[in-house]
Amino acid sequence: MKNTFTILSEDNPGVLMRIAGLIYRRGYNIESLSVGHTDTPGVSRFTVVIDGEEGAYDQIKKQLLKLIEVIDVINLTKEGPFVERWLSLVKVKAPLSQRPDVLQTAEVFRCRVVDLGTEAITLEITGDKGKMIACMEAFKPYGIIETAGSGQVALSRAGFALEEIVETSFTDTEQPL
Amino acid sequence: MAKINGAQMVLKSLEAEGVDTIFGLPGGTVIPLYDAIYDSKINHVLMRHEQAAAHAADGYARVSGKPGVCIATSGPGATNLVTGIATANLDSVPMVAITGQVPTTAIGTDAFQEADTLGITIPIVKHSMQVRTPEQIGPAIKKAFYIASTGRHGPVLVDIPADIQKSFGNFEYPKKISFLGYHPEKGTDLTQLDEAVKLLENAERPLIFAGGGVIKSGAAAKLTELAEKLQIPVATSLLGKGAFPESHPLGLSLGMAGMHGHPVANRAIMTADVILAIGSRFSDRTTGKISSFASGAKIIHIDLDAAEIDKVIGSEVWLVGDAGTVVDALTTSINRKYCDRCHWLEELELIRQREPLPRTEYPGQIAPWQIIETLREITGGKSVLTTEVGQHQMWAAMHYKVEEPGRFVTSGGLGTMGFGFPAAIGASYACPGEHVCCIAGDGSFMMNIQELDTCARYNIPVKVFILNNSCLGMVRQWQEFFYEKRYSNTLYSRNPDFVKIAEGMGVSGFLATKPEEVRKTIEAALSVPGPAVVDFRIPQEALVLPMVTPGSPIDKMILY
Numbered sequence: 062m063k064n065t066f067t068i069l070s071e072d073n074p075g076v077l078m079r080i081a082g083l084i085y086r087r088g089y090n091i092e093s094l095s096v097g098h099t100d101t102p103g104v105s106r107f108t109v110v111i112d113g114e115e116g117a118y119d120q121i122k123k124q125l126l127k128l129i130e131v132i133d134v135i136n137l138t139k140e141g142p143f144v145e146r147w148l149s150l151v152k153v154k155a156p157l158s159q160r161p162d163v164l165q166t167a168e169v170f171r172c173r174v175v176d177l178g179t180e181a182i183t184l185e186i187t188g189d190k191g192k193m194i195a196c197m198e199a200f201k202p203y204g205i206i207e208t209a210g211s212g213q214v215a216l217s218r219a220g221f222a223l224e225e226i227v228e229t230s231f232t233d234t235e236q237p238l
Numbered sequence: 239m240a241k242i243n244g245a246q247m248v249l250k251s252l253e254a255e256g257v258d259t260i261f262g263l264p265g266g267t268v269i270p271l272y273d274a275i276y277d278s279k280i281n282h283v284l285m286r287h288e289q290a291a292a293h294a295a296d297g298y299a300r301v302s303g304k305p306g307v308c309i310a311t312s313g314p315g316a317t318n319l320v321t322g323i324a325t326a327n328l329d330s331v332p333m334v335a336i337t338g339q340v341p342t343t344a345i346g347t348d349a350f351q352e353a354d355t356l357g358i359t360i361p362i363v364k365h366s367m368q369v370r371t372p373e374q375i376g377p378a379i380k381k382a383f384y385i386a387s388t389g390r391h392g393p394v395l396v397d398i399p400a401d402i403q404k405s406f407g408n409f410e411y412p413k414k415i416s417f418l419g420y421h422p423e424k425g426t427d428l429t430q431l432d433e434a435v436k437l438l439e440n441a442e443r444p445l446i447f448a449g450g451g452v453i454k455s456g457a458a459a460k461l462t463e464l465a466e467k468l469q470i471p472v473a474t475s476l477l478g479k480g481a482f483p484e485s486h487p488l489g490l491s492l493g494m495a496g497m498h499g500h501p502v503a504n505r506a507i508m509t510a511d512v513i514l515a516i517g518s519r520f521s522d523r524t525t526g527k528i529s530s531f532a533s534g535a536k537i538i539h540i541d542l543d544a545a546e547i548d549k550v551i552g553s554e555v556w557l558v559g560d561a562g563t564v565v566d567a568l569t570t571s572i573n574r575k576y577c578d579r580c581h582w583l584e585e586l587e588l589i590r591q592r593e594p595l596p597r598t599e600y601p602g603q604i605a606p607w608q609i610i611e612t613l614r615e616i617t618g619g620k621s622v623l624t625t626e627v628g629q630h631q632m633w634a635a636m637h638y639k640v641e642e643p644g645r646f647v648t649s650g651g652l653g654t655m656g657f658g659f660p661a662a663i664g665a666s667y668a669c670p671g672e673h674v675c676c677i678a679g680d681g682s683f684m685m686n687i688q689e690l691d692t693c694a695r696y697n698i699p700v701k702v703f704i705l706n707n708s709c710l711g712m713v714r715q716w717q718e719f720f721y722e723k724r725y726s727n728t729l730y731s732r733n734p735d736f737v738k739i740a741e742g743m744g745v746s747g748f749l750a751t752k753p754e755e756v757r758k759t760i761e762a763a764l765s766v767p768g769p770a771v772v773d774f775r776i777p778q779e780a781l782v783l784p785m786v787t788p789g790s791p792i793d794k795m796i797l798y
Contacts, residue, residue, distance in 0.1 A: 126419075
């Protein structure tokens with residue numbers, strides 16, 4: 062079963078390579094990966110969906126935690142409920158003859174129209190993975206020209222949120238362990 | 239405050255860290271750095287290859303316990319460091335590698351001697367940084383030393399573009415550095431201490447298995463105290479040699495276990511009911527077939543690195559923390575009377591007598607173990623001994639009894655041929671006034687033989703003892719056992735003349751071909767001032783035995 066990890070890290074150059082490389086190096090596939098800034102300046106959140114063997118996820122988490130720039134790691138699939146969202150942009154064929162039907166279908170999935178041309182409409186869809194799949198199936202008969210997806214973003218449910226980030230320091234007066 | 243340039247900041251930072259010796263080789267993008275070295279009181283050892291510089295820093299670190307420092311230029315200099323960094327990484331050795339980089343304006347243009355050093359080394363470092371302004375140099379180097387030498391030790395690389403080395407700025411070495419996500423001080427978890435105590439108190443056939451973590455944490459004496467208090471025999475991994483005195487007066491040492499382990503150590507692991515594993519990551523060379531490793535034992539796993547717990551071998555009880563801290567906690571917590579262990583110790587003593595290490599004789603020829611044991615007798619085990627990688631390494635591990643930590647230096651995890659000789663050079667700077675011995679094979683020695691020149695230039699008292707079987711012996715042995723004696727590319731048509739090479743490089747060379755020459759040749763080599771090389775001719779057919787066939791349980795040994 063695929064597991065979703067949320068990783069907080071310093072947003073230094075190269076940290077994406079360290080995280081992605083570590084997962085690849087230990088023999089696992091990244092199904093989806095999204096990165097963005099958080100409300101804390103200098104801190105990024107990675108949402109990574111990993112396809113691996115059951116039992117390997119604990120090891121992946123421990124190894125990720127060893128990266129110096131990684132602040133915290135939660136395996137959302139294992140550690141409590143979480144909310145997930147995907148965002149896709151879909152360019153659907155929509156000449157005047159079938160435009161009302163396309164828009165009606167878009168309405169059903171609460172898509173937003175973000176661009177409109179003579180022959181096509183670009184729609185924005187957000188939702189969980191199931192909705193993405195259903196929505197794509199629904200637009201297929203009209204003709205999908207192209208799509209772009211964000212991959213999964215996820216957060217643990219309120220009340221199970223990550224602890225506050227605490228910066229700790231090492232000064233000369235302390236003995237290094 | 240007078241402004242200084244980035245290169246001078248690097249040297250000031252190293253001085254502030256108390257660095258006395260660095261190993262390296264200049265090149266285009268580190269000329270500013272070498273210009274600053276020209277004025278510094280830090281001793282720079284000019285090596286002949288960057289790989290050797292990394293191994294020397296590694297050897298220095300393993301003996302001194304302080305981070306070793308090496309320097310290389312960008313591009314090929316940095317890529318030459320890679321093997322040395324990977325070696326340090328797999329054996330958890332604290333190292334700070336400083337590399338030059340093309341100027342910031344040229345990065346990404348495929349400039350002359352440009353390589354993506356950070357990208358290349360990411361999988362083999364504990365951490366790495368590239369500085370982009372002179373102001374970042376002090377904090378980067380302070381972080382590098384802190385990261386390398388705290389938690390589970392490892393190599394840290396700092397990449398410094400040439401223009402940053404030349405830029406001027408104000409400099410004050412930081413007193414304080416902060417991390418959002420690195421908290422080695424919080425790494426201890428002893429919640430299962432009581433369970434561990436209970437298991438140990440009730441064990442009938444307990445065993446301590448000590449790895450390199452015991453040595454890294456300086457916990458060897460504490461471990462000895464625990465083993466003596468509980469009357470528990472101790473086996474070690476290859477890197478654990480020195481964690482417990484191998485000539486222990488109460489016979490508690492079983493020696494090294496694993497693929498070429500002592501029969502008694504391997505059998506003890508397979509028959510123990512409780513194993514206290516300390517600072518070992520259960521390498522495949524230790525475990526043999528994982529599913530049958532210690533199948534009758536409950537394992538108490540102690541490691542500083544939580545990721546090692548249950549990574550390879552599942553544990554009944556685990557404790558995370560520095561070996562010294564955890565062993566102390568165990569020693570003070572166990573106060574009850576213990577089960578009688580005499581029977582178990584007697585049983586092991588019988589195995590030891592019934593299955594001693596094989597000592598095959600070769601009439602008229604020198605046996606490999608004879609060299610190792612004679613050297614051990616002459617030095618009394620006091621000298622630092624490094625090894626290269628191969629048959630000689632295993633003969634040394636089996637027959638050279640080590641009594642204290644930091645005296646046996648070998649590349650265990652990566653198995654790097656070419657490691658031992660430059661590591662001996664580094665080690666000798668960590669123990670000035672002493673000689674350092676290197677047990678080498680003819681194949682391994684050829685991989686960094688150019689460093690003879692370094693030994694000669696600085697008159698470094700490194701004594702290289704080549705167990706010369708005129709072949710790539712360990713692979714030849716596998717071909718003999720598992721590939722129908724098809725000796726593909728392991729035998730060669732001629733041998734280099736090691737005595738002449740040594741003399742050509744300004745090092746005393748000795749040759750010994752007969753058993754009766756062994757002692758006096760070793761004594762002669764040890765008594766010349768400075769470096770020496772001894773070419774011991776040993777039979778090509780000599781095998782490393784016992785041997786566990788790869789993929790077999792460790793009590794299935796080829797004994798003779």
